Amino acid sequence: SAVISQKPSRDICQRGTSLTIQCQVDSQVTMMFWYRQQPGQSLTLIATANQGSEATYESGFVIDKFPISRPNLTFSTLTVSNMSPEDSSIYLCSAPGSIRADTQYFGPGTRLTVL
Amino acid sequence: GENVEQHPSTLSVQEGDSAVIKCTYSDSASNYFPWYKQELGKRPQLIIDIRSNVGEKKDQRIAVTLNKTAKHFSLHITETQPEDSAVYFCAASRGGSQGNLIFGKGTKLSVKP
Numbered sequence: 001s002a003v004i005s006q007k008p009s010r011d012i013c014q015r016g017t018s019l020t021i022q023c024q025v026d027s028q029v030t031m032m033f034w035y036r037q038q039p040g041q042s043l044t045l046i047a048t049a050n051q052g053s054e055a056t057y058e059s060g061f062v063i064d065k066f067p068i069s070r071p072n073l074t075f076s077t078l079t080v081s082n083m084s085p086e087d088s089s090i091y092l093c094s095a096p097g098s099i100r101a102d103t104q105y106f107g108p109g110t111r112l113t114v115l
Numbered sequence: 116g117e118n119v120e121q122h123p124s125t126l127s128v129q130e131g132d133s134a135v136i137k138c139t140y141s142d143s144a145s146n147y148f149p150w151y152k153q154e155l156g157k158r159p160q161l162i163i164d165i166r167s168n169v170g171e172k173k174d175q176r177i178a179v180t181l182n183k184t185a186k187h188f189s190l191h192i193t194e195t196q197p198e199d200s201a202v203y204f205c206a207a208s209r210g211g212s213q214g215n216l217i218f219g220k221g222t223k224l225s226v227k228p
Contacts, residue, residue: 031212031214032214033214033215033216041220042204042218042219042220042221043159043204043206043216043218044218045215045216045217048212048214048215059116092158092159094214095214096213096214102147102166102213103149103161103164103213104147104149104161104213104214104216105161106151106158106159106160106161107158108157108158109158
């Protein structure tokens with residue numbers, strides 16, 4: 001498996017503000033991924049974070065709303081900008097396993113509530 | 116666009132019985148099919164996965180089968196236990212990117228003692 005940590009684990013924010021979520025992996029990986037899980041729903045990919053290049057966003061997600069940084073091979077951040085109550089979700093990062101690189105593991109998630 | 120259909124959405128079984136969850140996918144280029152178990156308030160946990168060059172994989176009480184021609188894959192849990200109760204998600208990779216996953220909507224499995 002992979003050891004993936006996220007900060008913060010949860011937060012309550014006011015609308016119009018921004019929150020940056022951090023993801024740390026215990027091994028060097030080329031690609032990290034950011035997902036959103038709305039309450040009671042499945043997971044949806046927001047973007048792929050490649051080290052050394054711009055993130056690749058999925059349909060329905062844009063860089064201005066969800067800017068991503070990938071400064072090195074073990075770390076990434078996702079910012080949720082100009083938040084509204086509709087952004088209330090769990091945000092999870094994922095990365096390949098450290099032993100089996102052909103597998104995919106998830107961080108513990110960040111539970112975001114926007115008031 | 117690509118999608119993954121998952122059935123049933125809820126499944127209730129008696130302890131000791133078997134449970135089967137089925138998924139279909141649309142992207143012919145998908146080659147990685149993981150299954151995740153998510154307990155309330157916790158992260159999705161990878162329980163088993165299969166690649167397109169394999170038809171079946173087993174790990175103790177859990178098995179996954181893949182029919183690439185029909186674009187079907189299934190999760191089989193035998194001898195279910197109450198601790199198997201959770202939401203199970205199937206997923207298929209977009210093309211060959213194992214981290215770029217399309218998820219099914221999930222199956223809530225309840226195992227009654």
